[in-house]
Amino acid sequence: MAGHSKFKNIMHRKGAQDKKRSSLFSKLSREITVAAKMGTPDPDMNPRLRAAVNAAKAQSMPKDNIQRAIDKASGGDTDNYEEIRYEGFGPGGVSLIVEALSDNRNRTATNVRTAMSKNGGNLGASGSVTHGFDRLGLISYPASAGDAEKIFEAALEAGAEDVESSEDGHEIWTAADALHEVASALEPVLGEPEGAKLAWRPQTMVTVDESDAQTLFKLIDILDDDDDVQTVWGNYEVPDEVMEKLG
Numbered sequence: 001m002a003g004h005s006k007f008k009n010i011m012h013r014k015g016a017q018d019k020k021r022s023s024l025f026s027k028l029s030r031e032i033t034v035a036a037k038m039g040t041p042d043p044d045m046n047p048r049l050r051a052a053v054n055a056a057k058a059q060s061m062p063k064d065n066i067q068r069a070i071d072k073a074s075g076g077d078t079d080n081y082e083e084i085r086y087e088g089f090g091p092g093g094v095s096l097i098v099e100a101l102s103d104n105r106n107r108t109a110t111n112v113r114t115a116m117s118k119n120g121g122n123l124g125a126s127g128s129v130t131h132g133f134d135r136l137g138l139i140s141y142p143a144s145a146g147d148a149e150k151i152f153e154a155a156l157e158a159g160a161e162d163v164e165s166s167e168d169g170h171e172i173w174t175a176a177d178a179l180h181e182v183a184s185a186l187e188p189v190l191g192e193p194e195g196a197k198l199a200w201r202p203q204t205m206v207t208v209d210e211s212d213a214q215t216l217f218k219l220i221d222i223l224d225d226d227d228d229v230q231t232v233w234g235n236y237e238v239p240d241e242v243m244e245k246l247g
Helices: 021-038 047-058 063-073 105-118 148-158 176-190 210-225 240-246
Strands: 082-089 095-102 133-141 162-166 169-175 195-202 229-234
Touching: 021 047, 021 063, 021 095, 021 229, 047 063, 047 176, 047 195, 082 105, 095 105, 105 210, 133 176, 148 162, 148 169, 148 176, 169 176, 176 195, 195 229, 210 229, 210 240
Parallel strands: none
Antiparallel strands: 082 095, 095 229, 133 169, 133 195, 162 169
């Protein structure tokens, strides 16, 4: 269990959190509705819903919006969202996993395939990429939650497998089936996390140059802008000097 790591944020580059707020709220609402529909509408009794609500709170989503998304699940008139995973390759041989919640599989597949093909990537078959990733739980805390030593000790005590701390915050990794147990053990010590979800962690990283990084970030931005796409995971690593050039 390493306390300090230079592991890059694999979900998105810095600044991607500045996505349009309405699009972000739409994605959060969809996850809340699906989580509430699959389990119970009580966050205390539904770990996935609790994680979705916490993620929405971390993005300052209004309580009314959160409650509406929960109520929608029991309304009976909600769309039937399907969880779909796409696998493919981006510029520079980067492996990408795209997770979506969609009420129209054909539309989502077309959008993802088009985004890939127009931005230096291509869609692969199921299983073509996931073998290079581990399915784990990921709990995120802001840097303000404490220093690296405090987070490391709390995570170790809670039963986490790994911790990565940087100036951007803390990422606590757990076994997939221990995610909610570890998250619950951390809350009394560190407070509510910014996020707690199942994640794809790459086994090896691919370093991309400036040209590939530019195209890759454009591809990820286009995928992020699609309402059906919830998360984009990748095994890319961009050197600091390249990030500075790209701004």
